[in-house]
């Protein structure tokens with residue numbers, strides 16, 4: 001393969017990123033996992049940590065590691081249950097592989113796409129990942145292959161990484177693979193393929209460039225990487241695709257320079273999030289707040305604390321999108337909407353009380369805010 005190289009480009013600075021490492025890198029020789037390319041990637045992560053940055057790692061490789069452990073032949077162990085068993089066998093090897101490079105603790109986080117579609121579990125996963133980052137740990141995420149039931153979804157860590165990037169409010173999604181970046185066609189099969197450095201939007205014409213996986217270890221090929229870039233862009237997050245086998249590309253990346261493909265997000269992250277908050281379906285319930293809370297929420301920047309709540313209408317679950325209203329001169333105005341950290345019955349019990357009392361009132365606490373300011377959007381022109 002003698003394809004032309006991508007040009008070098010400067011990147012915006014970032015603070016938190018999700019880095020996805022594919023099986024093509026960890027099991028490059030088609031056998032078990034090897035440190036050959038993991039070392040350079042770990043050095044990049046360590047350099048990011050030294051620069052005060054946070055990294056969530058999404059690492060594949062469990063199936064490849066499991067296969068090597070039981071010496072299963074690639075042509076056997078192909079069914080869903082067999083792959084799931086191999087993933088369970090190999091997952092400890094994946095975590096152990098990464099732990100050996102770091103002094104800081106490495107945390108294993110196994111997620112399914114279903115977990116992330118369910119709002120309660122989404123919130124819990126988000127809180128856990130935030131907590132792990134606050135503790136200085138390196139979260140190592142993989143799909144929870146043993147319980148994933150959707151065969152089509154199994155083995156798609158590119159898409160999972162994009163969802164995790166939105167989950168943890170990352171500034172950037174980094175996808176390390178075994179090729180320099182996107183080409184106009186798969187350069188392993190098409191010698192006329194030319195490098196693509198910058199993608200403003202993943203259009204059908206871009207999708208048409210993508211072929212399947214290049215190695216026996218890899219699964220999704222370029223298509224799932226483009227899907228991931230599309231998902232990340234919708235959340236206002238840019239994606240970088242680069243070659244994890246290229247030590248120089250990794251050193252450049254640590255200096256905010258890219259040799260690979262940059263996928264841009266048209267929206268800013270805040271804008272994309274606010275748009276989603278404005279348009280996500282509402283649960284039936286509603287939280288009524290006093291004039292002081294209404295002012296604080298209306299002018300933006302404040303979270304809703306239990307003290308400002310005067311009542312609850314209807315029912316909703318923890319993680320539901322609820323309307324927030326206030327009463328002024330006998331008229332009720334809808335002033336904001338946001339994701340409630342507590343169910344309606346819980347909000348009724350803590351309404352009007354201090355955040356510090358939540359634990360004694362409920363016997364547990366999901367945090368001091370009922371609606372966190374990151375999960376809240378004020379509806380302009382009313383109530384404030």
Ligand SMILES: Nc1ncnc2c1ncn2[C@@H]1O[C@H](COP(=O)(O)OP(=O)(O)O)[C@@H](O)[C@H]1O
Nearest residue numbers: 022023024177183185186211214218219220221
């Ligand atoms: N247009 C394209 N540009 C670059 N690579 C492509 C393209 N189409 C298909 N590919 C293939 O995608 C492979 C990377 O995907 P994959 O093997 O699934 O890796 P990973 O395990 O990192 O997810 C490349 O090695 C390449 O063969």
Ligand SMILES: N[C@@H](CCC(=O)OP(=O)(O)O)C(=O)O
Nearest residue numbers: 023060061062063155157219
């Ligand atoms: N979750 C599985 C497969 C993940 C997957 O998407 O593989 P890849 O396309 O190599 O990133 C594993 O750990 O083997």
